[in-house]
Amino acid sequence: MNGITTARPDAAPAAPSRPRRRARRSTLTRASGVGLGLAVVWFSLLVLIPLAAVVIAAAEGGWDTFVGTITDGDTAAAIRLTVVEAALVTVVNVVMGTVIAWVLVRDTFPGKRVLEVVIDLPFALPTIVAGLVLLSLYGPDSPVGVNLVNSRQGIFLALLFVTLPFVVRTVQPVLLELDADVEEAAASLGASRATTFRRIILPALAPAITAGASLAFARAISEFGSLVLIAGNQPRNTEVASLKILKYIEGDQQAAAASVAVLLLLVAVLVIVALDLISRRVAARG
Amino acid sequence: MADTIPSPIDGALTAPARRGVRSRRGPLALVLRTVVVLYLFFLVAWPVSLVVQRAFAPTGGQPGGIGPLWERLTDPAAVYAFYLTLTVSFWAVVINTIFGVGISLLLVRHRFPGRRVLSVLIDLPMSVSPVVVGLALVLTYSTSLGIFGDVLQTTGLRIINSTPGLIMATAFVSLPLVIREVIPVLEEVGEDAETAARSLGANGWQTFWRITLPMIKWAVVYGVVLSAARAIGEYGAVRIVSRGAEFNGETATLLIQNEYGAFNEAAAYAAAFVLVVLAVLALVVVTVLRPQESHRS
Numbered sequence: 001m002n003g004i005t006t007a008r009p010d011a012a013p014a015a016p017s018r019p020r021r022r023a024r025r026s027t028l029t030r031a032s033g034v035g036l037g038l039a040v041v042w043f044s045l046l047v048l049i050p051l052a053a054v055v056i057a058a059a060e061g062g063w064d065t066f067v068g069t070i071t072d073g074d075t076a077a078a079i080r081l082t083v084v085e086a087a088l089v090t091v092v093n094v095v096m097g098t099v100i101a102w103v104l105v106r107d108t109f110p111g112k113r114v115l116e117v118v119i120d121l122p123f124a125l126p127t128i129v130a131g132l133v134l135l136s137l138y139g140p141d142s143p144v145g146v147n148l149v150n151s152r153q154g155i156f157l158a159l160l161f162v163t164l165p166f167v168v169r170t171v172q173p174v175l176l177e178l179d180a181d182v183e184e185a186a187a188s189l190g191a192s193r194a195t196t197f198r199r200i201i202l203p204a205l206a207p208a209i210t211a212g213a214s215l216a217f218a219r220a221i222s223e224f225g226s227l228v229l230i231a232g233n234q235p236r237n238t239e240v241a242s243l244k245i246l247k248y249i250e251g252d253q254q255a256a257a258a259s260v261a262v263l264l265l266l267v268a269v270l271v272i273v274a275l276d277l278i279s280r281r282v283a284a285r286g
Numbered sequence: 287m288a289d290t291i292p293s294p295i296d297g298a299l300t301a302p303a304r305r306g307v308r309s310r311r312g313p314l315a316l317v318l319r320t321v322v323v324l325y326l327f328f329l330v331a332w333p334v335s336l337v338v339q340r341a342f343a344p345t346g347g348q349p350g351g352i353g354p355l356w357e358r359l360t361d362p363a364a365v366y367a368f369y370l371t372l373t374v375s376f377w378a379v380v381i382n383t384i385f386g387v388g389i390s391l392l393l394v395r396h397r398f399p400g401r402r403v404l405s406v407l408i409d410l411p412m413s414v415s416p417v418v419v420g421l422a423l424v425l426t427y428s429t430s431l432g433i434f435g436d437v438l439q440t441t442g443l444r445i446i447n448s449t450p451g452l453i454m455a456t457a458f459v460s461l462p463l464v465i466r467e468v469i470p471v472l473e474e475v476g477e478d479a480e481t482a483a484r485s486l487g488a489n490g491w492q493t494f495w496r497i498t499l500p501m502i503k504w505a506v507v508y509g510v511v512l513s514a515a516r517a518i519g520e521y522g523a524v525r526i527v528s529r530g531a532e533f534n535g536e537t538a539t540l541l542i543q544n545e546y547g548a549f550n551e552a553a554a555y556a557a558a559f560v561l562v563v564l565a566v567l568a569l570v571v572v573t574v575l576r577p578q579e580s581h582r583s
Contacts, residue, residue, distance in 0.1 A: 043407075050422030053422055129337070133337050137336050218413055223415075224417045254421070268413035
C-alpha cells in the first residue's frame with residue numbers, strides 16, 4: 001500500500017513553502033516544544049532505537065564476524081540472488097513502467113480507468129495475498145499449466161507484481177505536465193519520433209524514472225511477504241535475503257540475522273538519500 | 287512515421303494539447319496499448335480474479351458457494367484472526383494519526399534545529415524491509431534478548447509475542463502515510479487563517495480545532511484510509527513479533543499463511559478474499575477522495 005503516494009519525488013516534506021525569515025532559529029512555543037518532545041520520544045522508541053539495536057547486534061561480534069556472516073556460502077548466495085533479481089525486475093519496470101505511464105497519459109481507449117485501478121492493486125493487496133494471488137495462476141493448480149513454485153522465475157514474477165506501480169506512478173504526473181508544444185516543435189523541425197523521444201521526452205522523464213526505479217529496487221531487495229509462499233526457500237537456489245533473515249531469527253541466530261538486516265537497511269537509507277537528492281535537483285530546476 | 291495524415295502539426299499548433307495527443311495515434315500506439323493490457327492482465331488482473339473465483343469454487347475437496355465461504359469465515363479461528371487484525375490496526379491507525387498530524391504541524395509550522403533530519407527520517411519506516419522491522423523490535427523489546435528486556439521483565443509488561451508488539455510493528459510500517467498526506471496540504475493552505483484566528487484571540491487549541499483541522503480534514507481521512515489498508519494487510523513485521531499460532535497472535539494475514547501451509551487452501555482463499563475486498567474498497571475510497579483534494583486548491 002505504501003506507494004500510492006510514495007510516487008512523488010517532487011513532494012519532499014522538507015521543502016519549505018514560506019520564505020525563511022528566521023532560518024536556524026527555533027520558533028517553538030512551550031506547548032509545541034512539549035509536543036515535539038513527545039513525538040521524538042515515540043519516534044525513537046518505535047523506530048530509531050530498534051533500528052539502532054539491529055546495527056548494534058550486527059556490530060557486536062566485530063567487523064570480522066559481520067563480514068564472515070554475509071560472505072558465508074548460503075548467505076552470500078541469498079544476497080547475490082536478491083540483488084540480481086531486484087536489478088532485473090528494476091530494468092523491466094523501467095521499460096514497462098514508462099510504457100504503461102505513456103499509454104495511460106497519451107492514449108485513450110475504453111476501459112482505461114480500469115487499468116488505473118489494476119495498477120494500484122499490487123500496493124493495496126497485502127503481500128501474503130499477493131503471493132497467493134500469483135500462486136492461483138502460476139502455482140500447482142494453475143489453469144494454464146505453469147508452475148513457478150520453488151523457482152527463480154517465481155521470485156521474479158512476485159517482485160514484478162509488488163513493484164509494478166512505482167515507475168508508473170512517478171512517471172505519470174511528469175508526463176502529464178510535459179508540454180506537448182516542445183514535442184510538436186521538435187517534430188516540425190524535422191525530428192523523427194525516435195529522436196523526439198530520445199532528445200526531448202526521455203531527458204524530461206529521466207529524474208522520475210530514476211526515482212521510480214530506486215523505489216522499485218529498494219522494494220524488491222526488501223520484499224518478504226509475497227515470496228514466502230512462492231519462493232520455496234532452497235538455500236543457494238531460491239532463498240532471498242529477507243527469507244534468510246527469517247531463517248536466522250527462527251534458528252535463534254539474531255546476530256547473523258542482524259548482519260544481513262544491516263545490509264538491507266543500508267540499501268533503504270541509500271535510496272532515501274538518493275530520492276531526496278533527485279527531488280531537490282528537480283525542485284531547484286523549477 | 288505515423289504522421290502520414292495531412293497537417294497533423296498545423297492542427298497541433300492551433301490546439302496543442304488535445305490535437306497533439308491525437309496526432310500521435312498510430313500503429314505504434316496500438317502495439318503499446320496491447321502490450322500494456324496483456325502485461326497487466328497476466329500479471330495482475332487474471333491472478334486476482336482467480337483468487338476471488340477460488341474463494342467461491344470448491345477447493346481441496348470442500349464444497350464451494352457463498353454458504354461454505356461464510357462458514358469458513360465464521361470459523362472461530364478465523365473470527366479470532368480478523369478480530370485481532372482489526373484491534374491491532376485500529377490502535378496503530380489511532381497512534382499514527384495523532385502522531386502524524388502533530389509531527390506534520392511541527393515540521394511545517396515551526397523551525398527548530400534538527401528539523402530537516404527529522405523530516406528525512408520520518409520516511410525511513412516505509413523503506414525498511416518488514417522482516418527487519420520485526421527483527422528490530424525483537425532486538426529492542428524481547429524480554430530475553432532485547433535492549434529493554436530487563437526493564438520489561440521487572441515491570442511484567444510483555445510486548446513481543448503479544449498485542450502491544452503487534453501494534454508497534456503495524457504502527458512502524460504505516461507510520462509515514464498520514465504525514466505524507468498532511469504535510470503538502472498544510473504547506474499549501476498557508477498560515478494566514480491561523481494567524482488571523484490567533485490575532486482575534488483564539489488560543490492554540492481553538493485555532494487547531496476550528497481552523498487547521500477543517501482545512502486538512504480530507505488529507506487526514508486519506509492518510510487514515512491508506513494507513514488502515516496497510517495495517518490490515520501487514521504480514522512480514524507481524525510474523526516476526528507474533529507467535530502466530532491459532533488463537534494466539536494469529537492475525538488475518540498469518541492465518542492465510544498457516545492455512546495454506548497446512549494444505550487447507552479453502553480457508554486461505556476465503557480469508558484472502560476478504561482482504562482483497564478490503565483492499566479494493568480502500569482503493570475506491572482513495573479514488574473518490576482524490577478529486578476533493580485537488581478541488582480545494
